[in-house]
Every structure is written in C-alpha cells, then in structure tokens.
Amino acid sequence: MNIISIVKYVSVFFLVVIGITFLMYPLVMESTSRIEFFLVTISISELVGISIFLFLIRRLGITLADLGFHKPTSITSIILAIFIATIYSLIELQIPQVLQYAFEINFLKCIAITTAIIAGFSEEVVFRGFIITQSRTYGTLKSSLLSASLFGVYHITWGLGGVLGTFLLGLGLAYVFNSSKSIVPCIISHALIDSLIEPGLVISFFHL
Numbered sequence: 529m530n531i532i533s534i535v536k537y538v539s540v541f542f543l544v545v546i547g548i549t550f551l552m553y554p555l556v557m558e559s560t561s562r563i564e565f566f567l568v569t570i571s572i573s574e575l576v577g578i579s580i581f582l583f584l585i586r587r588l589g590i591t592l593a594d595l596g597f598h599k600p601t602s603i604t605s606i607i608l609a610i611f612i613a614t615i616y617s618l619i620e621l622q623i624p625q626v627l628q629y630a631f632e633i634n635f636l637k638c639i640a641i642t643t644a645i646i647a648g649f650s651e652e653v654v655f656r657g658f659i660i661t662q663s664r665t666y667g668t669l670k671s672s673l674l675s676a677s678l679f680g681v682y683h684i685t686w687g688l689g690g691v692l693g694t695f696l697l698g699l700g701l702a703y704v705f706n707s708s709k710s711i712v713p714c715i716i717s718h719a720l721i722d723s724l725i726e727p728g729l730v731i732s733f734f735h736l
Contacts, residue, residue, distance in 0.1 A: 548573035578650035595657030596711035605708030609717035626728035640726040648719030672702035
C-alpha cells in the first residue's frame with residue numbers, strides 16, 4: 529500500500545477519535561464528574577474509531593492476523609516491551625499529578641485502566657499493526673519512522689513535548705513489533721503505560 533493510502537486510513541481513525549472527544553469536551557467541563565466523564569469519552573471515541581477503521585480495512589481483505597495478532601516469537605519481546613513501558617512511565621511520573629494518581633486503587637483508577645486497555649488495543653492496531661505491515665515494502669527503517677511519526681502527530685493535542693515523547697515511544701514499539709512479528713507485546717506495553725500514568729496525565733494537561 530502506498531503512503532498516501534496509509535495516511536488516508538489512519539486519518540479516518542484520527543479524525544473520528546479527535547472529533548468525538550472535542551465535541552464532547554464542553555459537556556465534560558459542565559459535568560460534576562469531569563475526570564470520569566472525560567476518560568469515558570476517550571474510551572468511546574477510541575472504540576468508535578477502531579470499529580470504523582477495522583470495517584474499512586476489512587473491505588481491503590486485511591484481517592487482524594495480518595496486523596500481527598498471533599503469539600510472539602519469543603519471551604524476549606515481551607520483556608523488552610515491559611522495559612520500554614517502565615522507562616517511559618518513569619519519565620511521566622516526574623509530573624506531580626501523574627505521580628499523585630499513579631498508584632491509587634479506586635473507581636477512578638478502574639475507569640482509567642479500562643481506557644488504557646482500549647487505547648492500547650486500538651492505537652497499536654492502527655499505528656504498529658496497520659502502518660508497519662502495510663509499509664514494509666519501503667523497508668523496516670522507513671516503516672518504523674512512518675509509524676512513529678504518525679503516532680506522534682496523533683498526540684499533537686499534548687503539545688510539542690507529547691509529540692516528541694510519543695514519537696520516541698513509537699520507535700521503541702516499532703522495534704518490538706518488528707522483532708517479535710506480533711502486536712501483542714506492543715499492546716501490553718501501551719496498556720501498562722496508560723494504566724500507570726492515567727488519570728494523572730489528563731488531569732494535569734486538560735486541567736480537569
């Protein structure tokens with residue numbers, strides 16, 4: 529698949545997720561449970577986005593198996609994925625609000641973990657599974673850079689630091705994906721990161 533077509537399909541996911549989130553944002557700010565409402569909004573937007581995305585690529589004959597949904601080739605890839613999650617999370621824990629909420633066990637944290645699992649699945653399907661497998665004809669390096677770059681752009685609402693951080697994370701997860709031939713370690717890593725740093729990150733950034 530050429531790069532323009534890849535970007536087109538990724539843009540559908542991006543626009544659906546961002547569109548729903550921003551449309552719901554005024555309602556979030558009016559709610560007495562803004563943090564919970566916002567996390568639920570993210571979950572819904574990601575679910576709708578990935579559902580539409582999977583429907584569109586299924587029409588091309590692309591299945592989840594084609595995107596890397598199978599057993600990792602070695603345990604090393606899972607260990608590496610967890611290591612990447614640990615390093616990235618330790619950096620994010622330098623933000624006071626992230627550290628404050630990181631290890632709490634309550635209803636809000638349960639919502640955050642649910643959101644993390646949904647985001648980990650949907651975003652890894654799009655940014656690792658789809659982009660890398662569909663751009664492999666350009667070579668491993670170029671497909672990894674494309675994956676990481678679009679992953680960074682997807683997080684543009686987090687500012688320049690967020691774009692750079694997720695770009696570097698994307699490179700690490702691209703390496704995991706290419707070495708393991710499986711998207712499973714990437715989903716595990718992504719979900720672990722979001723489970724730890726949320727809801728603190730959204731609270732700090734969106735001033736909820």
